[in-house]
Amino acid sequence: MSNSRQSDVVPPPPHQRILLVLIIVISRMLAQDGGVQFIKTKEAVVTKIWSPPCHGYEPFVRACSVSYYLFMLFVAWTPGGKNESKASSRTNQVLVIQTIGPFLYAHHVTGSITGYRTVKRLGIPDSNIILMLADDVSCNARNKFPATVYSNNRRSLDLYGENIEVDYRGYEVTVENFLRLLTGRVDPSVPRSKRLLTDERSNIFVYMTGHGGAEFLKFQDNEEISAFDIADAFEQMWQKKRYHEIFFMIDTCQANTMYSKFYSPNILATGSSEIGESSYSYVNDADIGVAVIDRYTHLVLSFLEGINKTSQATMQELRQFDAYDFNHMRSHAGIRTDLFARNPSEVLLTDFFGGVTQTEVVDLTTELSLTSDIASVSETNGTRMQPSSVRSFDHQWEKVERQAHLQAWQGWVGSMALCIMLVIGYLSFN
């Protein structure tokens, strides 16, 4: 990162500095990544230490220091709320974005996939979920248990499983693709499964995880998106009526800075750590060699494990839970409600996380007869069909039939006329 960011980072006290240097040096020596760079100059070492902690560090170090979360955005499907009209076809869309590639950051992926599973369990179909994973962790050569992704070190449940639909994978996870996805300015060749097909009644849950810092989020290893970019993208979405409400959740270092720049209405935002804080991973798997999930995501999803589609649990209850408790998280998770019209205690979790559709049972019996007086509809609820439209259809059909006879008749008359014309012509003219 550039030196300009150093001002955002508070250097630790001297004894911690030495300890950190030792830890970093030793872990880098032990690193499987081979990305060890023994910085020669003192300044460089200092730079490495003091640069924002959202760079590639070994899991050992990460367990001691920072975990980077970029939360994918989940767009949630909300059931017809109390204030909604009966005919609400509110779509809940979920965007899950994990932005860093190497196997190192498997915990991001795990967090993303766990979130993906949770959201699917609560009723959101794959057609409403866009999952962006920057690396294929399950099939990575470093994964000792190929084709699997576990979220705890007991390896009790394979999250990858049989039924996962990753929409953007690998190098397709870029800032440009993400912004185009949000704003809808996609190339005509982009398939529907990779588009954000929302309208002004859609609730979107956006979950991002990866490596971030003060007002930026890192994508792959070569680009970053800033909080301003996301804020502008959301504003574009608001102008183009592409969402009704957004729930923005981000799990990275200094995550709360990412939502500090939003200025569009109806956005409820939450992050895992304040400015200057890092977000931590939860547990390591010694066999795989990396951390398997992040704290904030784990705690949020643990809470969500306890609810089902019919739950009336609100956002306020989420806030009060462990996910927002410093003792569990080791960072101050935040929430931003000033842009949101409703009180968090009124917002159901299933408004965003769940995909409950509303059905209405109507008692309607209809008799259809194929005569002009077709509308003998008997019903208890519902509208009465207009018979006049049916009658005019009958008339039109008769007209077509009459025209058909006319044409055929014209055929014979026409051909006879032609023959007579030609015969007369040939006989009379020289």
Added chain:
Amino acid sequence: MTTFAALVFVRLLLAFSPIPDFLADNHQLTSPLTSFTRLNEGVFLLKNGFDPYAGELVRHSPAQLVIFSTILPPSKPLFHLIWTLVDALAAWSLSSVWSARNKQRNARREALIQASYLLNPYLVAPSLALSTSTLDNALCILTIYFASKGRPGKALLTLALLTQSSLYSGLLLFPISLLLRYGPESRLANPKAVSDWSKLLRYLAQYAAFMAALALWSTLVMGNLRWIKETWGATLTVPDLTPNVGLWWYFFTEMFDHFRNFFLMVFTALNIIGVVPLTLKFQHDPLYAVYLVIGNVAIFKSYQTMADPGLFLSFLSIFPEVWSYLRHPLPTVMWHLYAATLLPLFNNLWLGQGTGNSNFFYAATLVFGVANGAAFLDSVWAGLTVPYGEIKQDHSLIQI
């Protein structure tokens, strides 16, 4: 006469053999304007009360649609019989044109001319494929026959009927008018300028009247004016780029829309622009001018099939005085053989097996165009050099 009957019999045998089944819907033999399938489609639509010109499929003239939906229903045996009889009529007319030109009857020569028409593969194959270009060719030869006999009314009525289905044949009006005025006798050897251009406007007026009557009839039968856009409009604007052996379709598939109108104008001009010069150059022998205009149009028309050069080549048989003055008859024949071999071969490679692409077929059509062009240019040269007689040894004929 017996030869003629034998030839017709052979054609009937061919028509009722299994060969036509292989030739049906071959886009080298038929075009969107002449296809039997589209004729069937149009007849079906008309019979069931739909406007056949509402879609962009049917491009046949209303006269053909109406006749074939009522009097002559499109059943294959009947059509094969009719097509063979129409070809026989055309062959007989061609030999009558020659006898009108020659003033002496020569049965052997007439049989030869009939054979050149009835056995010309370029004409036999489209006829077996039931392409309506057979009818167009027959009407063309009938027009020339009536004109050679000095019957302006009949000739112009036939020409008007022909123009209904083949728009470019209307360009024959100028040479046909001269032919009506001055007769079909061979005057190639004595070119003299025409002195009297007086009666030609009368022929134009008569032709226009016949055209108006037929157009009125077509409009009344169809109920609207859509047929103009779908039949004549298709000839001029080429909306349907089905491959054929002509020069237009490939060019227009790859052209940018920006230039489309310009090139439509250019290609149409190539047809129109030859009429007046050829007729004026051969005003002393208008039948030859008719022949050359047919050749010009045959190369450059928008939906060319094999029947159009076929007519041109068969027509050469009535100008024997010209044969010894042809400069390169052998290369022309070889070119034609070459093209006739390549066209079905590349068509199969492209559309049958899929190992080739349209460029192959287009190259073969270019060869075909070169062959036709060679025949046309050679005929022009031969017609011009007839007056100079045999060139003495060590002498050559040049044009200053």
